[in-house]
Amino acid sequence: MARLLGVEIPNEKKIEYSLPYIYGIGLPLSRKVLAATNIDPNIRAGELTDEQIAAITQAIQGMKIPIEGDLRRELQMHMKRILGINCYRAHRHRRGLPVRGQRTHTNARTRKGPRKTVGAQKSK
Template structure:
């Protein structure tokens, strides 16, 4: 497996489809990176030379694209800031409810977790 910034990306896939294995790089970002690095997007990752991998890494750093730990840290800091100033979004993050105005009467199971039935006592 090829390694870029310590992240292993699959050798058997096209490089265009392999780059999104890096947290913070999606399909569109992948296309832009390859275009600027001058690498053919149809080449398999295993066929890339060492200098092409270095070029891809240089483009990522020069473009200022946040990936992996840096991006996770920044997202965590943003959530912590919202929570600290007690704004509505921060409170929703803290309580574990949907943040962007979705309904919670039904649905929202991803955010709320597994159903807990409350039994009625007589």
């Protein structure tokens, strides 16, 4: 596996689809990086030369895009700030409910988890 910015990317995939394995880089950004470095997006990640890998790394760092640890740390700091000021969003996060105004009467199963059946129990 090729190693790029401390992340193992799969050799058998096209480089265009291998770059999004790096946290913080999606498909559109991957295409921008490859266009900036003049690398064919259809080339396999395992076929890249050392110069091409260096060019991709330099292009990503030149764009000043937060990736991997920096991005995770930044998102964690945002969450800490929200939880610290005790806003409405913080309460929703703490309770594990949808944060952005979605309905919860039905749906919201991803956020709420599996259904918990509430019903009458037989008494002895």
